[in-house]
């Protein structure tokens with residue numbers, strides 16, 4: 357099998373690649389303003405989703421369609437694909453890669469997307485593998501910060517909520533460590549950021565502060581990155597109930613935040629950001645989906661026609 361470039365992990369992206377990607381995403385935003393471009397004409401993307409999704413799947417599909425490509429999609433692979441008939445991921449990968457030029461997959465098991473990719477001779481993109489990683493969400497989050505703050509260096513980024521199971525948190529951390537960033541982790545006891553990620557950040561020379569009290573520490577944050585408690589990752593649902601509602605970002609907390617702070621959230625939200633915050637100009641979470649389309653357009657273009665030399 358020939359060497360294929362996949363997007364499986366945030367570890368693949370260094371500082372220069374990230375900055376080049378953000379420039380490309382800016383170009384894609386200009387293309388979006390005129391409705392799209394036909395550069396991926398004749399190309400087909402397959403989306404294989406084994407877990408619920410609104411933004412990630414639509415975002416990839418929208419990106420592909422905006423670039424003139426086409427899409428074949430299964431939003432419920434777990435119940436409506438041949439895996440239900442005991443087919444292995446290997447055989448599914450081999451099969452779908454005969455029919456598509458690029459595959460996007462989401463799956464509840466860490467490492468499963470990389471496993472499928474090893475049997476595919478077309479690029480495979482990780483759309484989220486269990487609690488592990490969600491590289492393209494991390495990329496669009498950093499793109500949002502870069503756009504809003506002008507740079508990623510010198511920022512204090514607060515991550516709030518389920519830092520243990522939140523794969524987006526893990527992806528953001530691994531990407532942000534490429535920059536001069538200070539981390540503040542705010543989580544309830546039991547949902548702290550995994551030790552191996554904290555170690556990775558410390559090894560990269562990043563300063564880390566831990567807290568359980570958002571109210572006390574919010575004033576230090578340039579970026580407030582919220583995440584929901586990941587209900588589907590708890591084996592015992594009563595444990596989830598313990599944490600639900602642990603942090604709620606509301607108007608009174610926003611009064612304590614910096615005037616030029618920004619609030620990001622990958623969505624979906626449950627109750628961790630009160631709707632009254634939506635109208636606050638510092639709230640950027642409803643701008644992130646559009647940024648996500650631009651970032652995914654840049655990635656698809658790069659994978660399928662390899663035009664972006666610096667990436």
Ligand code: NCD
Nearest residue numbers: 411412484493584622623624
């Ligand atoms: C996130 C995910 O699926 O990990 N959502 C997304 O992709 N926009 C975050 C979440 O589900 O909490």
